Amino acid sequence: MISNAFSYHTPETLEEALAMLEDGGGKILAGGMSLIPLMKLRLASPESVVDLRRIPGLKAITEEGGAVRIGAMATHHEIEISPVIRGKCPLLGEAASAIGDIQVRNMGTIGGSVAHADPAADYPAALVALEARIRLRSANGERTVEASEFFVDAFTTAMEAGEIVVAIEVKEEEASEGFKYEKVAHPASGFPVVGVAVRVKKSGAGIAMARIGVTGMGPHAFRARNAEALLEGGAGAAAAAAVVGEGEETNSDLYASGEYRRHLARVHAGRAIAAALTRAL
Amino acid sequence: MKQTLTLTINGKSYSDEVEPRLLLIHYLREVAGLTGPHIGCETSICGACTVMLDGMAVKSCTMFAVQAEGRSVLTIEGLAQNGKLDPLQEAFWNEHALQCGFCTPGMIMTARQLLADNPSPSEQEIRHGLEGNLCRCTGYQHIVNAVKAVAKAGGA
Incomplete structure (x- = not known):
């Protein structure tokens, strides 16, 4: 046995799950790809683990009125192969395919990933570029938070105690848009040292809309609004990429310094913009 | 408890x-x-x-x-039936896809899903599909060959 002891629960409804979390000693288990490693290191030692896998409907990926709703328990693999995602928000599918390896994608969930808010997770770059909304449920009801406001700091989100991520909502990408998720994978862990997600919409020779999300560079994913504005204002990809990460805080470790990460973000933003433009109609 | x-x-x-x-x-x-x-x-x-x-x-x-x-x-342990190896096991043997054999049980299980999802994968798709399994002996080439051989013969 590696982790501390805990009691294990599999509630059948969200209400039941919320009630189990009320005393504050419980942790939610979705796919376990972040929580279980933390528990094995005893960095997390919850008294109880509340596994959401038996709650019906939390896995569904559906499409309605120009928006795609992805249930929090949808796995990365379900997202990468979903025809709805491929057709309506392919950027998210591309980011999902880039996560870890197939065994991790079979277990890990989008809800678990966003709630954990690893500063080097792949999804957040795509979610901020897609202007996704995170839907949260608590005993007081439901609310939604914009992705760009959800990721507050490393492993810190806008969630309150007693809230559960129930879905991610994304507006459909227009069919004429180009998109690209580019990452520099850490050679050992596969996590992005830096990941950049780009969406662009052309208008004649110019760019009518640009969205750029960056993950891994700093303590949380962010939108490179300065670079987006340059692209929309007629600047070239190189000029826009050169300002990505300006004024943003950076993370630094033995593998990559903060300045190197900022450099990588710019190089890969340039490549992602170029690739997205070739896909745009 | x-x-x-x-x-x-x-x-x-x-x-x-x-x-x-x-x-x-x-x-x-x-x-x-x-x-x-x-x-x-x-x-x-x-x-x-x-x-x-x-x-x-x-x-x-x-x-x-x-x-x-x-x-x-x-x-x-659940793959071989009545003493007959499963096609992936057979191919790993034929193609020399193992040396020490430590990674083999995991490698074969992942290859099984790879072929179930994509019955005729390219070399690049095989390598991407097996990213979550490390082998310290073979250099992977013979493992890729074994998966290719099963795909060519019509699946796992």
């Missing part, structure tokens, strides 16, 4: 009293006595512990046994 765990492994039903913190790999090896799935890194990197859970490859070192309640697990 222990709780009852009931699941199916390789088509056979098992029921045991386990602590929730018992990892699936430890349950398989120490309780069920199936030592085919190996413990390599025990940190969800190396893939030696890979088994199939309801037809999907998972790393059993990063899963609690209780998460498999009511589900179906397939380990390397």
Whole structure:
């Protein structure tokens, strides 16, 4: 046995799950790809683990009125192969395919990933570029938070105690848009040292809309609004990429310094913009 | 506190009293006595512990046994039927896709899902599909060849 002891629960409804979390000693288990490693290191030692896998409907990926709703328990693999995602928000599918390896994608969930808010997770770059909304449920009801406001700091989100991520909502990408998720994978862990997600919409020779999300560079994913504005204002990809990460805080470790990460973000933003433009109609 | 765990492994039903913190790999090896799935890194990197859970490859070192309640697990021991090796096992043998053999049980389980999802993968797709399994002997080339051979012969 590696982790501390805990009691294990599999509630059948969200209400039941919320009630189990009320005393504050419980942790939610979705796919376990972040929580279980933390528990094995005893960095997390919850008294109880509340596994959401038996709650019906939390896995569904559906499409309605120009928006795609992805249930929090949808796995990365379900997202990468979903025809709805491929057709309506392919950027998210591309980011999902880039996560870890197939065994991790079979277990890990989008809800678990966003709630954990690893500063080097792949999804957040795509979610901020897609202007996704995170839907949260608590005993007081439901609310939604914009992705760009959800990721507050490393492993810190806008969630309150007693809230559960129930879905991610994304507006459909227009069919004429180009998109690209580019990452520099850490050679050992596969996590992005830096990941950049780009969406662009052309208008004649110019760019009518640009969205750029960056993950891994700093303590949380962010939108490179300065670079987006340059692209929309007629600047070239190189000029826009050169300002990505300006004024943003950076993370630094033995593998990559903060300045190197900022450099990588710019190089890969340039490549992602170029690739997205070739896909745009 | 222990709780009852009931699941199916390789088509056979098992029921045991386990602590929730018992990892699936430890349950398989120490309780069920199936030592085919190996413990390599025990940190969800190396893939030696890979088994199939309801037809999907998972790393059993990063899963609690209780998460498999009511589900179906397939380990390397469940592949050969009546003494006849499964096509992937046969191909790993024919193509010299192993040297020490430590990674092989996990490698084969992941390759199984790879071929189920994509019956005629390109070399690049095979390498991408096996990213979660590390081999320190072969340099991977013969493993890729073995998966290709199974695909060419019509699947696992």
